[in-house]
Amino acid sequence: MRAAAPQGVPDRVIVVGGGLAGLRTLAELRGLGFDGELVWVGAETTPAYDRPPLSKELLSRPEPLWLAEDLGHQHTELADAVHLGRAATGLRRDGGALIVSTDAGELAADAVVAATGSEPVRPWPDAVALHSAADATHLREQVRPGRHVVIIGAGWIGAEVAGVAAGAGIRVTVLEAGSAPLWRQLGEVAGERTREWYTTAGVELRTDVIVTEVDGGTVTLDDGSTVTGDIVLSAVGVRPATGWLDGVVPTLASGHVVTDRAGATAAPGVWAVGDIAMRETLHFGAVPGGHWFAALRDPALVAADILGLPLPPAEAAPEVFSDQLGHHLEVFGRLVRDGEPGAARVLRTLDGGWSELHVSDQRLVGAVVVDAPREVAAVRKLLRGEALPRLDLALAGDPAVALRAATLP
Numbered sequence: 001m002r003a004a005a006p007q008g009v010p011d012r013v014i015v016v017g018g019g020l021a022g023l024r025t026l027a028e029l030r031g032l033g034f035d036g037e038l039v040w041v042g043a044e045t046t047p048a049y050d051r052p053p054l055s056k057e058l059l060s061r062p063e064p065l066w067l068a069e070d071l072g073h074q075h076t077e078l079a080d081a082v083h084l085g086r087a088a089t090g091l092r093r094d095g096g097a098l099i100v101s102t103d104a105g106e107l108a109a110d111a112v113v114a115a116t117g118s119e120p121v122r123p124w125p126d127a128v129a130l131h132s133a134a135d136a137t138h139l140r141e142q143v144r145p146g147r148h149v150v151i152i153g154a155g156w157i158g159a160e161v162a163g164v165a166a167g168a169g170i171r172v173t174v175l176e177a178g179s180a181p182l183w184r185q186l187g188e189v190a191g192e193r194t195r196e197w198y199t200t201a202g203v204e205l206r207t208d209v210i211v212t213e214v215d216g217g218t219v220t221l222d223d224g225s226t227v228t229g230d231i232v233l234s235a236v237g238v239r240p241a242t243g244w245l246d247g248v249v250p251t252l253a254s255g256h257v258v259t260d261r262a263g264a265t266a267a268p269g270v271w272a273v274g275d276i277a278m279r280e281t282l283h284f285g286a287v288p289g290g291h292w293f294a295a296l297r298d299p300a301l302v303a304a305d306i307l308g309l310p311l312p313p314a315e316a317a318p319e320v321f322s323d324q325l326g327h328h329l330e331v332f333g334r335l336v337r338d339g340e341p342g343a344a345r346v347l348r349t350l351d352g353g354w355s356e357l358h359v360s361d362q363r364l365v366g367a368v369v370v371d372a373p374r375e376v377a378a379v380r381k382l383l384r385g386e387a388l389p390r391l392d393l394a395l396a397g398d399p400a401v402a403l404r405a406a407t408l409p
């Protein structure tokens with residue numbers, strides 16, 4: 001028999017979504033002392049696994065990296081009821097209760113945490129995608145020596161798979177609609193610096209090409225020309241899986257659910273975390289999910305809020321990592337836009353790598369760091385304080401000066 005919950009703290013919480021954010025929410029709730037009933041619902045039949053290795057270790061890791069092993073969170077010990085292989089199809093209110101409809105009946109709770117992640121955008125049915133462990137198994141069977149892999153999109157996943165396949169001696173062509181790889185994620189200038197990585201890896205990269213159709217292995221471009229391979233991977237982005245929240249929780253045109261800093265949505269009793277959330281951060285405005293660190297860290301805020309506990313005064317900056325074409329890349333905070341008033345970018349050429357610091361009104365607001373682990377540690381530390389640091393831009397531009405020494409009091 002469980003102890004009665006303190007006033008305001010729910011007796012029964014349903015966490016919907018069987019991935020990293022869902023599992024971390026279970027662990028954080030229990031870690032903070034939640035003693036009520038905890039129910040976990042996930043559409044995939046497998047226990048939670050880590051997605052980043054699906055692309056980075058596509059050819060070398062035949063089994064998923066199970067999060068229970070990696071993080072030490074056993075969902076069977078954390079949750080009172082676990083419903084894997086069961087998808088939420090809707091959410092409604094019934095009196096004071098929230099009712100989650102699933103493809104195998106209804107579940108009632110006082111609080112719901114939506115952690116249903118994202119789904120790959122699939123404009124072309126004949127192209128495969130890489131999002132789940134099942135997708136990785138399928139792709140691994142197809143990506144073999146002697147074959148030609150055509151990848152649509154030079155974003156995170158396209159670049160990672162291109163590097164892995166080329167490293168195994170497989171012919172790869174990447175088709176990118178923008179003028180540089182990663183232009184959407186890093187901006188054109190920083191993205192352009194990654195172009196040579198493709199050349200060095202032996203990958204054919206074609207930018208400014210628009211795909212109009214995929215028919216079997218043949219990709220048609222908007223100038224009427226075609227590129228034919230043995231397999232076509234579409235890596236053109238993801239969209240939050242929020243359809244089941246329709247009518248109760250408002251979503252943006254992008255599909256994201258807007259939340260406050262703690263993950264609370266506009267719908268009382270409903271929190272959102274991980275890829276589906278657009279969370280208000282301390283220093284960087286509203287930041288969309290879609291990155292591993294948000295799914296790892298933000299459940300701590302959600303759990304504290306559900307339990308009525310105070311949030312920490314500081315928090316880590318948004319952070320995205322990628323291993324692609326033999327390089328390690330990290331993106332922190334907010335990247336400034338071209339022409340943004342008061343904004344500047346400072347390039348530091350470092351031993352073996354580089355960093356591009358993003359500055360707004362003399363304050364460091366973000367950074368792109370490549371092949372420079374010390375710089376990663378410095379940026380991470382500088383951006384996690386209660387205030388963003390002011391920089392002496394001349395000093396910051398001198399790579400001989402450690403980043404910390406370029407900050408102003």
Ligand SMILES: Cc1cc2nc3c(=O)[nH]c(=O)nc-3n(C[C@H](O)[C@H](O)[C@H](O)COP(=O)(O)OP(=O)(O)OC[C@H]3O[C@@H](n4cnc5c(N)ncnc54)[C@H](O)[C@@H]3O)c2cc1C
Pocket residue numbers: 016017018019020021022041042043044050051052053054055086087088089115116117118130131132157241244273274275276289290291292293295319320321322323
């Ligand atoms: C191949 C790949 C490589 C990646 N590499 C990196 C990287 O290097 N760096 C980085 O920062 N990020 C990376 N990411 C992104 C990162 O993995 C995600 O940000 C993270 O997994 C998000 O966790 P999540 O729990 O919010 O969502 P997910 O991991 O997507 O989990 C959501 C779960 O909810 C389930 N679900 C969906 N709809 C429903 C429903 N209606 N009912 C019940 N369950 C449902 C899904 O099936 C899924 O199991 C990568 C992603 C992929 C696919």
